[in-house]
Amino acid sequence: MSNFLRTTICAFLLSGCTYANSEPMPYKSWYLGFSAPAYMEVWIETADVVDIQNHVYPRAMSGLASMLKPPNNSGDPRGWPKRASIGSGKHVTGADLPKQIYVRWQSQVEPQTYLMVVKIPEATREIMLKGEKVFCAADGKWITGYRQSIGIRLVPGGIAKVWVGGPCMTPIEVTAVKAVIDPRGPYEGKSGGHYRPLSAVSKAYVEKFGVPYGSW
Template identity: 70%
Template sequence: MNSSIRLAVTLFMLSGFANAHSQSMPYKSWYLGFSAPDYMEVWIETADVIDVQGQIYRRAMSGVASWLTPPNNSGNPRGWPKKIGIGSGKYVTGADLPKKIYVRWQSLVEPQTYKMEIDISESTRNLMRNSENVTCAADGKLITGYRQSVVVRLAPGGIAKVWVSGPCMTAIEVAKIKAEIDPRGPYEGKSGGGYNTLSNESKAYVEKFGVPYDSW
């Protein structure tokens, strides 16, 4: 084999090796979702992601977190759910697994603006990489599943919990965080202190029962 052919083969092999290791997860994208307790409405101003390659994805998620407003004040916002859903969110397309997630949000029942950084550990990323054979309750089928969702639940007082989860899989809690108050207020001080509007159902609940800060 002459030197030109050897060089071409070497470059081809190195290129293949680099492509195989350019993304450390075994699926195309991961999901970033947010939820809040019943009536405890949240507006996410921004959720920015830094992945393990150092790439920044600004506003990977923004908008409404998922929550319930059962009629006649029949909901229960206290505590953390035994079964966690993935919440409202988006797939972070093009990103590798997360290293850090920065979130700024409005807790509308207080109202207050919070900010926090979620550090995603290597052990958490390993949970997202590793597959499990699981049976889906809906149809009884055995699948190979991944915990490809990062689920964040935001409660008044700036309390947050983080899980990783996936289809037909049990969510695993990976962090609990106490956020900081953002002194600039909503929209980085650009709204004159004005918060998004609280729904009538949530307003009625809070006026009658208050905010159960001690439950989170």
């Protein structure tokens, strides 16, 4: 665990703030996923979760964020999607509902390393606990659905938006976050400044069109 994460978690826990969830989760685990715009490749070094019981789950997610790479530069990375994808990720098994999510990631097209803290408000947790009757077109059935997934979209410039969603349910945007640059660089300064390389498809797009700053 990085010194940044230790310091931030300790400061928060020592503040004496506590959160109580009045209801048990109606599902065994919740899902944490990440996505990025087309060609704007993102490598998540770590996503560490603190739940409402103040339990810490280091590296609850790491790896590539989901992203489209249409051939022949036919994709469009600009702007935010009308219907957000939860993205690639993992179930945070054993955790209660989230209180904070700490993310360190590489924006490979810049390249730059970012740090951010996503604070999950009580209103978002209430959404995650609320069941809704929804129709699933895939199997033609009505179900009681829950928004049991948190999706975080990471874009160049260190901007992130967060949605909650679930099977057959429309995602709801809950917050936006502006990250800070990690001055240590990639891998907490342990790689000599070397970033993960871009794929050939993403490299070709960026070399021709650049990064569409200002569209997010």
